[in-house]
Amino acid sequence: MKTTNLELTPEAMLQMGESAVKAVVDHIINLPSAPRSNLENSAEIVRSLREPSPEKGTDFESLLYFFMNKVIPVSINTPHPAYLGYIPGGGLYPSAIADFLGAVTNRFTGAWFAAPAAARLEANVLEWFAQWMGYPESARGILTSGGSLANFSGVVAARKHLLGDDISRGILYASNQTHHSVMKVAFLAGIPERNIRLLDVDKNFRAIPDEFEKAIKKDKKNGMKPFFLVGNAGTTNTGAVDPLSELADIATKYGLWYHIDAAYGGFFNICEEGKKILRGLERSDSIVLDPHKGLFVPYGSGSLLVKDGELLRRAHILTAEYLQDHTTPEGEFNASEYSPELSRSYRGLRVWLPLKLFGVKAFRENLAEKLHLTKWMYQRFLEEPGFECVAVPDLSVIAFRYHPQKGNIDTFNRQLLEKIVKSQKLFLSSTLLDGEFVIRVCILSFRTHQPEIEEAFEIIKNSAKKLVLEGGRS
Amino acid sequence: MKTTNLELTPEAMLQMGESAVKAVVDHIINLPSAPRSNLENSAEIVRSLREPSPEKGTDFESLLYFFMNKVIPVSINTPHPAYLGYIPGGGLYPSAIADFLGAVTNRFTGAWFAAPAAARLEANVLEWFAQWMGYPESARGILTSGGSLANFSGVVAARKHLLGDDISRGILYASNQTHHSVMKVAFLAGIPERNIRLLDVDKNFRAIPDEFEKAIKKDKKNGMKPFFLVGNAGTTNTGAVDPLSELADIATKYGLWYHIDAAYGGFFNICEEGKKILRGLERSDSIVLDPHKGLFVPYGSGSLLVKDGELLRRAHILTAEYLQDHTTPEGEFNASEYSPELSRSYRGLRVWLPLKLFGVKAFRENLAEKLHLTKWMYQRFLEEPGFECVAVPDLSVIAFRYHPQKGNIDTFNRQLLEKIVKSQKLFLSSTLLDGEFVIRVCILSFRTHQPEIEEAFEIIKNSAKKLVLEGGRS
Numbered sequence: 001m002k003t004t005n006l007e008l009t010p011e012a013m014l015q016m017g018e019s020a021v022k023a024v025v026d027h028i029i030n031l032p033s034a035p036r037s038n039l040e041n042s043a044e045i046v047r048s049l050r051e052p053s054p055e056k057g058t059d060f061e062s063l064l065y066f067f068m069n070k071v072i073p074v075s076i077n078t079p080h081p082a083y084l085g086y087i088p089g090g091g092l093y094p095s096a097i098a099d100f101l102g103a104v105t106n107r108f109t110g111a112w113f114a115a116p117a118a119a120r121l122e123a124n125v126l127e128w129f130a131q132w133m134g135y136p137e138s139a140r141g142i143l144t145s146g147g148s149l150a151n152f153s154g155v156v157a158a159r160k161h162l163l164g165d166d167i168s169r170g171i172l173y174a175s176n177q178t179h180h181s182v183m184k185v186a187f188l189a190g191i192p193e194r195n196i197r198l199l200d201v202d203k204n205f206r207a208i209p210d211e212f213e214k215a216i217k218k219d220k221k222n223g224m225k226p227f228f229l230v231g232n233a234g235t236t237n238t239g240a241v242d243p244l245s246e247l248a249d250i251a252t253k254y255g256l257w258y259h260i261d262a263a264y265g266g267f268f269n270i271c272e273e274g275k276k277i278l279r280g281l282e283r284s285d286s287i288v289l290d291p292h293k294g295l296f297v298p299y300g301s302g303s304l305l306v307k308d309g310e311l312l313r314r315a316h317i318l319t320a321e322y323l324q325d326h327t328t329p330e331g332e333f334n335a336s337e338y339s340p341e342l343s344r345s346y347r348g349l350r351v352w353l354p355l356k357l358f359g360v361k362a363f364r365e366n367l368a369e370k371l372h373l374t375k376w377m378y379q380r381f382l383e384e385p386g387f388e389c390v391a392v393p394d395l396s397v398i399a400f401r402y403h404p405q406k407g408n409i410d411t412f413n414r415q416l417l418e419k420i421v422k423s424q425k426l427f428l429s430s431t432l433l434d435g436e437f438v439i440r441v442c443i444l445s446f447r448t449h450q451p452e453i454e455e456a457f458e459i460i461k462n463s464a465k466k467l468v469l470e471g472g473r474s
Numbered sequence: 475m476k477t478t479n480l481e482l483t484p485e486a487m488l489q490m491g492e493s494a495v496k497a498v499v500d501h502i503i504n505l506p507s508a509p510r511s512n513l514e515n516s517a518e519i520v521r522s523l524r525e526p527s528p529e530k531g532t533d534f535e536s537l538l539y540f541f542m543n544k545v546i547p548v549s550i551n552t553p554h555p556a557y558l559g560y561i562p563g564g565g566l567y568p569s570a571i572a573d574f575l576g577a578v579t580n581r582f583t584g585a586w587f588a589a590p591a592a593a594r595l596e597a598n599v600l601e602w603f604a605q606w607m608g609y610p611e612s613a614r615g616i617l618t619s620g621g622s623l624a625n626f627s628g629v630v631a632a633r634k635h636l637l638g639d640d641i642s643r644g645i646l647y648a649s650n651q652t653h654h655s656v657m658k659v660a661f662l663a664g665i666p667e668r669n670i671r672l673l674d675v676d677k678n679f680r681a682i683p684d685e686f687e688k689a690i691k692k693d694k695k696n697g698m699k700p701f702f703l704v705g706n707a708g709t710t711n712t713g714a715v716d717p718l719s720e721l722a723d724i725a726t727k728y729g730l731w732y733h734i735d736a737a738y739g740g741f742f743n744i745c746e747e748g749k750k751i752l753r754g755l756e757r758s759d760s761i762v763l764d765p766h767k768g769l770f771v772p773y774g775s776g777s778l779l780v781k782d783g784e785l786l787r788r789a790h791i792l793t794a795e796y797l798q799d800h801t802t803p804e805g806e807f808n809a810s811e812y813s814p815e816l817s818r819s820y821r822g823l824r825v826w827l828p829l830k831l832f833g834v835k836a837f838r839e840n841l842a843e844k845l846h847l848t849k850w851m852y853q854r855f856l857e858e859p860g861f862e863c864v865a866v867p868d869l870s871v872i873a874f875r876y877h878p879q880k881g882n883i884d885t886f887n888r889q890l891l892e893k894i895v896k897s898q899k900l901f902l903s904s905t906l907l908d909g910e911f912v913i914r915v916c917i918l919s920f921r922t923h924q925p926e927i928e929e930a931f932e933i934i935k936n937s938a939k940k941l942v943l944e945g946g947r948s
Binding site for chain 1: 479480481482484487488490491492494495496497498499501502503513516517519520521523524525526527528529530531532533534537538541542544545546548549550552553560563564565566567568569570571573574575576577578579580581582583584587588589590591592593594595597598601602605606619620621622623626630633639640641642654655657658659661662663664665666667668764766770772773774776789790792803805806814815816817818819820823824827828829830831832833834835836837840920921
């Protein structure tokens with residue numbers, strides 16, 4: 001029997017590692033001069049990348065060159081300091097090193113017994129999160145791939161606790177500014193679409209507690225089972241923070257599970273400025289936090305905290321004979337008993353390593369800086385003729401429109417966004433608010449500082465001026 | 475405003491990368507002489523690792539040393555060539571490089587428009603999987619964190635298609651050897667526990683089609699809605715492959731969604747020997763495959779294929795205003811429309827890179843080798859007095875017991891497993907079959923070759939002999 005070898009020689013591994021490190025450090029060094037987005041002819045380029053299953057191998061250097069020079073550049077440059085679109089996804093270098101270390105050592109971290117020390121580093125991270133949010137020691141958390149699955153496990157924990165098997169009458173309440181993933185995961189958890197109540201917001205796009213109370217009363221009267229109340233600690237559209245304490249009062253009064261989607265905004269709670277804005281966060285039953293947003297780690301890191309950790313466990317535990325060999329000591333826990341997953345990557349290290357390396361203080365200061373930059377830019381928008389901000393920013397999103405003297409406002413702003421993005425000097429994205437086209441700036445990259453924000457404002461201002469002079473385009 | 479900096483200097487990044495590469499290559503070089511598991515005093519060690527949130531930073535070299543020398547060794551050595559426990563999770567070095575490259579470049583791959591070329595590499599991988607499984611071009615797939623979430627999206631797609639919102643009477647059928655994650659994710663998807671039918675198996679632990687037909691008929695008569703039929707292409711307990719074609723006949727006859735959990739066994743379909751065993755795989759509506767099992771990539775890679783890809787999309791699509799800026803060309807797709815996730819890590823690269831680097835042929839040969847090694851070891855067990863294999867291995871799991879002349883068989887085998895594991899020369903795990911304690915050997919590491927299997931057999935044989943001489947322990 002022929003023995004095949006997928007193990008490389010030490011020399012080959014060292015060489016591959018060295019080449020990869022050089023390539024990505026070059027990539028980071030060259031970020032400032034790289035286009036902010038490059039999607040020209042992407043459909044054609046992508047078509048040329050289709051290929052049949054490769055029977056034979058290819059040398060590493062060619063594949064690395066191909067990836068870094070032919071694949072990566074065809075994209076929105078999300079790690080760029082001038083990437084202010086959607087919600088920036090960070091990309092701390094030490095997290096990438098952590099992914100590398102975790103994948104090579106390849107321990108099984110889905111259960112405590114197989115790699116208890118590695119599991120403990122993950123538990124440390126989750127315990128820090130719980131403390132930062134003002135949760136008690138009863139809290140338990142999980143690290144997920146992102147906010148969607150974190151929201152999912154929140155819905156499932158509440159559903160199990162408050163509805164049992166009778167889920168068809170369970171009702172979920174959220175403002176109409178809630179991230180669509182909350183509704184999506186509710187459907188995935190078996191909550192019918194007709195049971196979702198998306199409620200009107202105030203002029204700053206924050207939830208109106210009265211609307212929640214009215215809706216809950218009405219549903220109760222109709223024999224439905226209100227069970228899940230969503231608060232937002234930073235909406236995606238405008239960064240709005242709902243009145244978290246008032247929503248807590250209502251959830252308590254009517255016996256609903258109070259879930260806060262703080263995927264984007266929650267980590268601002270570690271700085272003083274943010275803590276004031278997020279008052280009431282600690283009164284929730286569960287919180288979603290995305291380390292790939294507020295802690296700047298690369299895409300692939302969400303988390304869920306549940307105040308009464310046992311309720312999270314009851315919704316997810318199911319064990320098997322082939323896992324019979326081991327037990328878990330008091331105070332430690334098996335991630336798989338609290339989450340939908342069993343085998344999965346070692347997610348804890350990509351959060352643990354940068355927190356340990358830089359210390360929490362550096363993150364606190366960086367987040368405070370983001371709030372400051374937002375205030376600075378917001379002030380500029382207020383002072384600049386023609387611009388309107390559609391809401392007072394609670395955190396680090398500014399949603400704005402330019403009002404041209406003539407022509408359709410929506411059309412003008414669509415053209416303005418297109419002009420900005422095509423310049424490749426700045427990346428922004430858009431949304432619809434009350435049916436109107438609005439441009440968004442979201443300041444959350446650890447690479448974005450005062451100079452980038454000043455430049456971004458100049459680009460926006462000058463692009464609007466130019467577009468006015470051009471009379472808009474047909 | 476103070477500007478904090480979480481960006482490292484190029485020199486620091488190069489140095490960190492170099493140190494990390496050296497450390498893990500050393501780790502791999504030293505694997506053969508490392509303990510196969512080391513869990514002595516793990517509870518105490520882990521307790522000492524608890525610490526409060528670190529306000530200040532620590533230098534990288536100290537953290538790297540701590541991780542590689544204090545954290546990783548306290549574990550079951552899952553990447554070791556003599557790790558034959560549970561189902562080995564591989565750990566190909568190029569996949570770790572891919573994780574590193576993906577995390578630094580940090581593109582958003584949840585939607586096509588943001589990084590279309592990167593998304594295409596993922597789509598290539600999924601199209602290769604579909605071809606390997608004999609699926610048509612209508613198939614679509616997703617890469618997940620592991621088998622559990624892949625099974626979840628299979629259940630959700632079937633539920634949406636066949637039950638709509640009326641899920642309380644939907645019934646799921648599976649053999650009692652089915653992985654517990656299938657039941658777990660069905661609960662998460664809102665299927666009540668009372669609606670799960672776990673059916674008896676034959677003497678080789680394979681599903682009995684007649685049992686399925688009887689159960690379906692009975693449920694239909696009682697007004698229930700049979701909707702989901704699970705076949706196993708390699709159970710975790712014994713590696714049993716259900717009669718896949720006969721189950722397909724039943725699913726077709728009664729209009730059920732036919733889902734095959736091939737998380738462990740599916741990739742054996744790329745080698746001739748495996749293809750024969752897995753006949754009927756292509757008749758399913760959905761298949762779960764774990765690249766972190768049969769393709770040897772590190773933990774964190776599962777996948778789901780759905781034959782009629784549009785049904786997967788319908789169960790997962792829900793979009794939002796802030797994603798309005800872009801469209802997807804024909805033949806390309808947004809992962810987030812087919813999966814519960816939106817933001818997530820760039821999963822495709824860790825599968826794409828090793829397949830391109832080594833070529834599929836190397837994987838085909840390595841998988842054929844695993845089947846051969848299993849046959850070789852099974853033959854040795856048959857020839858060795860005292861040993862009984864509880865089933866004929868279909869793939870690469872051997873489940874065995876030693877029958878001592880006197881004393882309790884279960885107790886003896888528990889002690890035998892403990893003796894083997896404590897020797898730190900070999901790692902095996904156990905299960906319960908028909909209530910009896912059984913030891914398992916699972917041969918699926920790319921690092922396991924003939925010498926490791928010969929040594930493993932000698933360790934098992936000699937440990938049993940010694941234990942007999944010792945008269946078992948009290």
